Amino acid sequence: MIERESGIPYYWQLMEIIRRQIVNGRLKEGQRIPSEIELSSAYRVNRHTVRQAIGELCRSGELYKQRGRGTFVAKPPVDLFEYRLSPKTSFTDDIREAGKTPDSRLLAWREVTAPVHVAEALGLAADERVFALDIRRLVNRQPFLFSKVFLSAARLPGLAGFIDKFRSLPAIYDAYGLSPRRVKSVFRASFPEQEEAVALDIPGNLPVLKVESVLKSQDGVLIEYSVSCYRSDFAKVSIDW
């Protein structure tokens, strides 16, 4: 029950009450919690106060709301899947080796003038063209990472013609007789952009691990620049030195 004279904000007390009910199992994963009105009358506080408490718990990922349905207990964090990055990585093969089911889908692509940071990373002239591919990869049917991949158009003539038959990046490289290798990777943490949050089916307040990579073909030409966005609740990335 809410203590009126404790000086502790009601919404804060209510957050703790709900948290306790989650940890001691009175509220279970995926279960609907009482509606705002019900909580409001049960604990004798205004509905706005309830909304404030629930809002905070949603922002911290402990609950989630669905308009018209209710508010639900979020899934507890699962064990992280460790994805091993190497100079020459094939997502599909790597996941299969780990005994999981990979899936890869090209969500969208277009040919554009290289954005500044891409041109810089690949050492391209300011007006050079690149293919920009949005790729989502799943592990065991769960969204795992979202990549924006930029490929130097000059190195891949005619790609636009058969990119729709896309199966995998390695397949494209094979078709051009290329076998690029990673030369640099940059790791950072952040919140997802909206596009990334949508593709990964995560809330905007869940951190993501972003990995920028630059790949070089066997003849020494920088050919691919990508930014991969990993769900922090599902993925970690490892390297062996």
Next chain:
Amino acid sequence: MIERESGIPYYWQLMEIIRRQIVNGRLKEGQRIPSEIELSSAYRVNRHTVRQAIGELCRSGELYKQRGRGTFVAKPPVDLFEYRLSPKTSFTDDIREAGKTPDSRLLAWREVTAPVHVAEALGLAADERVFALDIRRLVNRQPFLFSKVFLSAARLPGLAGFIDKFRSLPAIYDAYGLSPRRVKSVFRASFPEQEEAVALDIPGNLPVLKVESVLKSQDGVLIEYSVSCYRSDFAKVSIDW
């Protein structure tokens, strides 16, 4: 001005209005924005609606509030400092090379029985002892990373005696004639633990980049396991393959 019939939530429109004033310079960094009451009457919306708009902009880091003083325009994000990780890294030297001022401080240390995950990572027996060091590193006087470093006690006899004279990890290794190399690193994103947030002087809702590393001495023995916690608003970590 707020469009009443557009179907776009008022608080959303107000967010955009404030954002525009920030980007076009009408509101400058550190400057106080009009009070809630002033905005409320200027744009003819309720004070709560103003609070909702401002609240969102605070959560996304564009504004910050000070009770009794007002609401202010936050600093734009600074460029991330890229820290290059290699098999044999000396923080102090690396930062100096980049033309910045490094600083390293041992916040605490103790000798303990190896925690499970540490014993696992270092291949130690369950009851082996390790030194646990809490180290904070600064770049240009700003907290940059916080590390928990675990050193195999068996490999460093008598360390307890002079650890207080700690200058740097490389100095300790030198004293034992060791020159360990990184063998594995694991990257993930998360929120900081409270201890980490305090040491880095960041709020608990700022993501951090965590890097676990295992180091092996030149004779092939695993000797150090560390978890480094980097501020996502200041640091990114790169590797060359």
Next chain:
DNA sequence: ATCGATTTGTCCGTATGTATT
């Protein structure tokens, strides 16, 4: 050091809209 004005924080009440069941 005090007081009053200002500003944000918390809380209550109410009404209407929109999505889901």
Next chain:
DNA sequence: AAATACATACGGACAAATCGA
């Protein structure tokens, strides 16, 4: 179509922190 649940918006009140006269 009706009921339910969350989303947005308006109104008012008092508390707590800050600042300047």
